[in-house]
Amino acid sequence: xxxxxxxxxxxxxxxxxxxxxxxxxxxxxIRATVAGYGDAPxxxxxxxxxxxxxxxxxxxxIPILTVVGSGHSxxxxxRVDQEAYALxxxxxxxxxxxxxSLAVQFWQDKSLRTDATRALTKLRAVGSAPGGTDxxxxxxxxxRAAGDAFGPLLDAVQARQAVAFTYRAANxxxxxxxxxxPWRLLARGGGWYxxxxxRDRDAPRSFRLSRIEGAIGTVGAPGxxxxxxxxxxxxxxxxRGSEPVRLATLALRPxxxxxxxxxxxxxxxxxxxxxxxxxxxxxxxLLAHRDVVRVPFTGSADLADEVAGYADAVVVLAPPDLRAAxxxxxxxxxxxxxxxxxxxxxx
Numbered sequence: 001x002x003x004x005x006x007x008x009x010x011x012x013x014x015x016x017x018x019x020x021x022x023x024x025x026x027x028x029x030i031r032a033t034v035a036g037y038g039d040a041p042x043x044x045x046x047x048x049x050x051x052x053x054x055x056x057x058x059x060x061x062i063p064i065l066t067v068v069g070s071g072h073s074x075x076x077x078x079r080v081d082q083e084a085y086a087l088x089x090x091x092x093x094x095x096x097x098x099x100x101s102l103a104v105q106f107w108q109d110k111s112l113r114t115d116a117t118r119a120l121t122k123l124r125a126v127g128s129a130p131g132g133t134d135x136x137x138x139x140x141x142x143x144r145a146a147g148d149a150f151g152p153l154l155d156a157v158q159a160r161q162a163v164a165f166t167y168r169a170a171n172x173x174x175x176x177x178x179x180x181x182p183w184r185l186l187a188r189g190g191g192w193y194x195x196x197x198x199r200d201r202d203a204p205r206s207f208r209l210s211r212i213e214g215a216i217g218t219v220g221a222p223g224x225x226x227x228x229x230x231x232x233x234x235x236x237x238x239x240r241g242s243e244p245v246r247l248a249t250l251a252l253r254p255x256x257x258x259x260x261x262x263x264x265x266x267x268x269x270x271x272x273x274x275x276x277x278x279x280x281x282x283x284x285x286l287l288a289h290r291d292v293v294r295v296p297f298t299g300s301a302d303l304a305d306e307v308a309g310y311a312d313a314v315v316v317l318a319p320p321d322l323r324a325a326x327x328x329x330x331x332x333x334x335x336x337x338x339x340x341x342x343x344x345x346x347x
Contacts, residue, residue: 010036011053015062015080024067024077054078149209150185152216153194157182159222162199166213175213180205181225184233195233197225206237238298248297248307249318251290256313260306264293286315300325308333 005013013035017025031037031046040046054064063084069075092100149165156163160181167178182196183204191208198205238245250260297303304325307314311330316323 004039005036007036007053010034011056014053015057018064018078018080019082019085021079024079026075026077030078147209147212149194149212149216150192152218153182153185153209156216156218157185157194157227160225160227161222162219162224163216164219165216167207168211168213170208170211178207179219180207183227183231186233186237188234188237193237195231195236204236238296245296245298246319247294248303248316248322250293250295250307251287251315251317252293253290253313257310260295260310260314261291261293263295265296283317290315292317297322304329 014030017030017034025033027046027050030050031040037046037049040049057064063081065079065081067077067079069077153163155161162179162181164177164179166175168175179199180194180196181199182194184195186193186195186206191210193206193208195204195206197203247265250257252260295303300322304322307316307322307326308329316326
């Protein structure tokens with residue numbers, strides 16, 4: 001016997017048929033032409049199946065109209081109300097389309113790459129400006145590929161299902177099996193992390209996806225734990241390792257470095273008042289057309305990489321070790337662009 005059509009597939013077939021009909025479709029036409037209704041063994045079974053499907057579609061918000069023929073009152077047909085079913089026109093500003101383009105770039109190395117690219121292609125067809133990325137130029141995502149662990153962990157978070165994986169610790173290099181109840185996936189400092197409850201330690205922990213080795217396995221049944229309602233995943237991640245959370249004082253050009261601005265915390269004290277007297281004149285000139293913000297960070301190397309990417313749009317005022325790290329990167333980049341002397345290559 002041929003396999004029966006799944007009810008969800010039959011519903012989709014019915015919607016497609018009623019949307020594309022020129023006028024209306026009678027029950028006889030639906031039973032004869034729409035895949036899935038031929039499975040009904042009798043007229044009574046077909047009637048029950050069709051009435052149940054109509055009710056299901058209407059509950060989903062799909063407007064099924066009953067159309068009576070002009071000649072006979074019992075000549076009844078059905079179609080979808082196109083005006084009520086169609087989505088309104090989508091109007092995207094140049095900035096909105098630019099942000100969506102950045103989102104697609106962000107997912108280029110992830111499991112949603114194909115879906116994200118297809119969605120952006122459709123949105124560009126209705127966007128108000130094909131060059132809509134101009135307003136967000138320079139805000140390229142700075143997150144490395146998540147690797148093969150991202151997809152299974154995302155599924156586990158959605159299913160609330162524990163996972164087991166092999167993990168290499170950053171500080172000691174020890175490799176051991178971990179059993180974790182994943183709560184959230186976060187992108188921080190150029191990499192991806194999973195935050196969750198480590199069952200072995202019975203405490204919240206974070207794990208960098210790039211340090212996960214091999215495949216990820218599931219443990220137990222879906223829905224086996226609850227994600228804390230008051231979860232602050234960023235706070236859990238900030239507590240990783242032994243590095244304390246510090247504050248960087250940065251001078252930003254107006255309307256630049258939006259990613260840093262979004263992470264800014266309390267207003268800093270006047271940097272001119274705190275500076276060495278010999279540097280005050282320089283600071284006054286620098287800050288005449290800049291905004292001063294304070295951004296929390298743990299690893300100076302990660303923040304130095306990010307700040308150096310903004311070039312002269314961001315100047316580090318404090319702490320000194322972060323400023324030195326950024327200057328080291330900028331000088332190395334400038335040396336790469338320098339022309340070799342006439343006598344030979346740069347030593």
